[in-house]
Amino acid sequence: MxxxxxxxxxxxxxxxxxxxxxxxxxxAKEFKVRYKSTFMGYAWSVMHPLVLAMIFFTIFxxxxxxxxxxxxxxxxxxxxxxxxxxxxxxxxxxxxLGNRSLIKKVSFHRAALVLAGVVNESVHFAVSIPVILGFMxxxxxxxxxxxxxxxxxxxLVQLTMTFGMGLVIATSNLFFRxxxxxxxxxxxxxxxxxxIVYAADKLPPEYNWILYANPFASFVLCWQGVFYGTSVPMxxxxxxxxxxxxxxxxxxxxxxxxVWRFAEIV
Amino acid sequence: MFDDVSIRFQHVxxxxxxDSPVSGGFKNLMLHLPSQVKAIWRRQPFRALVDVSLxxxxxxxxGVIGPNGAGKSTTLALIAGVLRPxxxxxxxxxxxxxxxxxxxxxxxxxxxxxxxxxxxxxLGLTRREVLDRLDEIIAFSELGQFIDAPLRTYSTxxxxxxxxxxxxxxxxxxxxxxxxxxxxxEAFQQKCLRRMQQFRMRQATMVFVSHDLNTxxxxxxxxxxxxxxxxVDIGEPSRVIGSxxxxxxxx
Numbered sequence: 001m002x003x004x005x006x007x008x009x010x011x012x013x014x015x016x017x018x019x020x021x022x023x024x025x026x027x028a029k030e031f032k033v034r035y036k037s038t039f040m041g042y043a044w045s046v047m048h049p050l051v052l053a054m055i056f057f058t059i060f061x062x063x064x065x066x067x068x069x070x071x072x073x074x075x076x077x078x079x080x081x082x083x084x085x086x087x088x089x090x091x092x093x094x095x096x097l098g099n100r101s102l103i104k105k106v107s108f109h110r111a112a113l114v115l116a117g118v119v120n121e122s123v124h125f126a127v128s129i130p131v132i133l134g135f136m137x138x139x140x141x142x143x144x145x146x147x148x149x150x151x152x153x154x155x156l157v158q159l160t161m162t163f164g165m166g167l168v169i170a171t172s173n174l175f176f177r178x179x180x181x182x183x184x185x186x187x188x189x190x191x192x193x194x195x196i197v198y199a200a201d202k203l204p205p206e207y208n209w210i211l212y213a214n215p216f217a218s219f220v221l222c223w224q225g226v227f228y229g230t231s232v233p234m235x236x237x238x239x240x241x242x243x244x245x246x247x248x249x250x251x252x253x254x255x256x257x258x259v260w261r262f263a264e265i266v
Numbered sequence: 267m268f269d270d271v272s273i274r275f276q277h278v279x280x281x282x283x284x285d286s287p288v289s290g291g292f293k294n295l296m297l298h299l300p301s302q303v304k305a306i307w308r309r310q311p312f313r314a315l316v317d318v319s320l321x322x323x324x325x326x327x328x329g330v331i332g333p334n335g336a337g338k339s340t341t342l343a344l345i346a347g348v349l350r351p352x353x354x355x356x357x358x359x360x361x362x363x364x365x366x367x368x369x370x371x372x373x374x375x376x377x378x379x380x381x382x383x384x385x386x387x388x389l390g391l392t393r394r395e396v397l398d399r400l401d402e403i404i405a406f407s408e409l410g411q412f413i414d415a416p417l418r419t420y421s422t423x424x425x426x427x428x429x430x431x432x433x434x435x436x437x438x439x440x441x442x443x444x445x446x447x448x449x450x451x452e453a454f455q456q457k458c459l460r461r462m463q464q465f466r467m468r469q470a471t472m473v474f475v476s477h478d479l480n481t482x483x484x485x486x487x488x489x490x491x492x493x494x495x496x497x498v499d500i501g502e503p504s505r506v507i508g509s510x511x512x513x514x515x516x517x
Binding site: 001002003004005014017018021022024025026028029032033101102103104105106107108260262263264 | 282343344346347348349350351355356357358359360362364370371373375376380383384387388389390391392393394444
């Protein structure tokens, strides 16, 4: 076993400040890197869901005549939330793998890499809310008072979920190097079993369990409640919270069981 | 633990499993499931360190020498706390700062200043503490106006200089140096060596791994010779280095 004794025991306050700084510095790095080399940075991060929305709108409204009212807004409401999840799932593969040399040499808290990564993705979602708002206003809908608590609460729940999922993926990818492809495939699959391009009530009743079993569908439904519907469906909020805690527990378990082997395996 | 001991190894053994059966990827695991599962039981552990006991005192500089694959880097990783011994005990006292390999912990898109802060915090300082030392670090690195340019525009030597400057200004209690002084020009190398001497005056401990036996002799108080994972010899630099050179010639 390793025993590390500090020369002078640091006060608890310094430890807290240190962890705050560690997260902030890692976050700042992600941000500067993402937005520095390209002045289009912000535009790029909202472009992807917008283009997807355009594609689905063309196929399902213009060509197949789907009858969902305000279909563009419906797509946007689900797609941005989905993009947050999907981006986290794919970048999580490299939270640890992309920091090999650090992991091999420095004994900082490795979970900070995951936390910085998932917070980064959540900020990208937050800054794209004005775009969603623009679509709402276009369709004659306005922000509601309940957003004040619903939006932060939902973001926190989804952040918890992505943190747990990030820990699982980042850790597992060290041991199964081609997990990345599996993650891409599964994310893709789950996209189509989530009510994003179609409405949840179009699902035949015998398939309703999918909305509970799909770890991400409940989040999409909640965000649609915020931006498209009239309120957040409390049942799905509960489902989302359950998934979030489940992912968190799994993530902490997978991470803490294996963190000592990271330096050997990267 | 005695007050003047800064690093202590007690019967430390470190085993690795060479090539984890699943590191070949998920596809490999699935396609060759039966043989892969058998391989889990059959795989041979590799002992990178065997029953190593040693103590490094505060303010001491320990040089570590030995052939490639002898276990030198494993020793450093155990001290740094990134590896856990398979058996035995590793005790350290104080803040440890590894001198990172070229560019580790740096990001090519960030400029010199931003990289200093990033690296300093990863190595255990708060932002405030790094910022307080920022001017000193920049001055030591001699990078001049390049400090505001992105790291990708730096030469290898410049990156090494930046890395070294950060590490030596963090005032660690234990500095781990793994063969990095070979980059950078002669003048900067001399400056680094002088800086390391100052370290010892401040009662900081240093562990220095190198194949450059002259430098090891120059700055170490004691030298440890590791071969095949075993601590073969430890003691006075000229004696240990001499016996290592004799064995190399005999081989």
